[in-house]
Amino acid sequence: MIGAVAAFCVIIIGLAVAAPVLKPDFLFKRTPPRIAVTAIVDESNDPRGATMAADATGRLTDGFAKIQNISVVAPRATAGVESANAVTAAPDYEIRGELQRGDQSWTLRARILKTGSGEVQAVAAASVSGEEADAQIQQSRLVAGVGHVLARRLNELLEPSATPSANRKASTGGDRVAVEQALASINQTTRERFGAAQTMLQKALDEDPDNVDLAVALASLQMRGIQMVWFSPDEAATVETKANATLERALRAKPNSIPVLEATCRFLSATNHFVESLVTCAKALSFDPWDGSALYLVGLGQMFLGRFDDALATFRQADRYDTPPASRWTWLLGAGVTNLLMERNEDAVSWLQRSIAITPATGRSHLILAAAYQRTGRVAEARAAIEEGLRLRPGTTKLSVWPPRKNMSPIYVVAGDRLVQSMVDAGLPEQ
Template sequence: MPVIDASNDPRGAAVAGGVADRLTDGLSRIDNIRVVAPRSEAGTGTERASAPSDFEVRGELQRGQQAWILRARMIRTATGEVRAVATVSVDADESDTQLEQSRVAAGAGHLLAGRLNRLLETGESSDATGGSTTGSTRTVIEQATASINQTTRERFGMAQTMLQEALTAESNNVDLAVALAALQLRGIQMVWYSPDDARAGATLERALRAKPNSIPVLETYCRFLSANNRFVESLVTCARALSFDPWNGLALYLVGLGQIHLGRFEDALATFRQADRFDTPQVSRWTWLLGAGWANMMMGRGDDAVPWLQRSIAITPASGRSHMLLAATYQQLGRLDEARAAMKEGLRLRPGTTALNVSPPTKNASPVFLEASGRIIKLMVAAGLPES
């Protein structure tokens, strides 16, 4: 339904209309639902769905001192029961109305798409075989996710303990197993955990058989494929996840990562920029910023890379790899003192890193990727990275 403008702002009506249009367009791209547009009833000034629907999405836009605030509800039409609530706050940027609208719509759409996916694919009742997501399971997963919004090794450990304890109590719970696998794969990419590919692969293949259209399962399997350099397969799996949640920034990041390794740097940059326009989910925000900086550096665009890398580090400074890439960027730009300082911090966070192990595994990477990556490593060495 149309988003109600309750903002008392001269731009409110235009922003509300733009958000409604973007939300409608995004929801209509979801494979297993259909979206019907509202129609005005003559003489009444009211809007009703143009065809029977299971749910109505209603929203109200307000303007705070520094932000646009959207409150959206997904209501079961037959009963009036509220099945999902999304409250989104986006910093108001007078210079880019399109970006404001995109982020407000994405913030609500991402939450609503996830809720619809659970309703359609996993159900709501308890099932000891792992066939659905219970309220207690969702709570554990949400709390574990919240604990790593600021990504550090300590927070990862806290989230892992939380999920492992819950999985011990419910050993057949597919959702908990997938959430734990997702966390550990993220940790592997941060070089905080050692991979257990056989176990993760078996868990995810079991989950795919049980829930082939589940967003968490698809995005975690995409991460697994990416972590194992199966980039072509990861692009297909991530595209499937995006077909159920077009605003999924994690899936977009993994698409961009595959494109980088396949030597498609311009495509990767466009993908990372799209993720940044959506800016959701918050837990993954630093990744597409790092990806955009990396893609720019692979094309030799140091000036463009710097702000992306600085924004990524400001959100998650614990990776170390981000600092090393920033050091290479400064080195290319002739900012040598800053390059040495960034490399020093990167080595503090990732002791033992050398030119031989700084790069991720190169299996299945394209020659174009290998050439560009080698050039960046030389810049890192010039900034202070040990050669061996």
């Protein structure tokens, strides 16, 4: 008996010693935070408003139910009729929203509230044109517009920064401003804007060198530069090595962080590890189902692996969500390229024109549009598009216009070669 008691005491003492270095979940299983999506209030004074509000509530609830580290529960009962176990069933957060109708648009406003205190944790608003004939598109974009913002803020709340730096700015305000300003500067991507965004993030990181969030944002931005071939080969190799080390540290510190997962997925895509990128992007989508940036990268992976039908469906899904705005041109470009790979040339033209209307200065988009024009018999427009592409990307040739082929499907390589040849036929130099 004495021996058993002594052994028990040793176990207790051992756990007490270990407790400071063990995660709380090791000793006490933490239940996922509970989120209640309340019915969206119709404030539209429109006959369609009640139906749209109900449908939007269902879509928002279904979307949050896909997020893996929370549980979605029914809203609490109203006062006076609460059940005996209402206290234990109470959600940790509530999502509330209102649907409004203006002269030209529908607007959905939503917020996350901390239950009990009523403290507002995040606010989001999204608008769509009232002239849009497809009600499904209207609802999808309204819900995605608010769901994307709220899901990311919820992820920040549940995945606080692990940065130990004494210089770290209060809460996440300072680094968030730097990241948002960098994203805004590349909303219409050009090489100059890319350089400005990189400088902005590097300066912020120099001031706070242990800041994980800034390091990840810089790595993600630089991976865009690699995908756009805006680094020399030597620069790209250096950037890849540094980004890989940054992202490995970030994943250890914040394994469920959406920005970290997005940046890692982009890194894997930019370095031709397409299967791994699909897995990582799927995890990012498990925390934000409306993440168009992650969907774009999924579509790229599917495209390079020769799964053209899957890629086109993924790009179309991103277009139905249409968020975030800074990435809007990417899935339009992806859909255009995939249509060309599938020899759907007329369809490709409209996707590519939409992409260029948003971001007209990449150069590569014009070169791809030239191939679409060439294939549809619009030879003069094809040559003009080649000239514009070469003005924006001087020195581009048949040998440098397409990414490295490592790990690409033979199906993609054959179709890609045909696409590049269409650019050559339109006037792209061979050497």
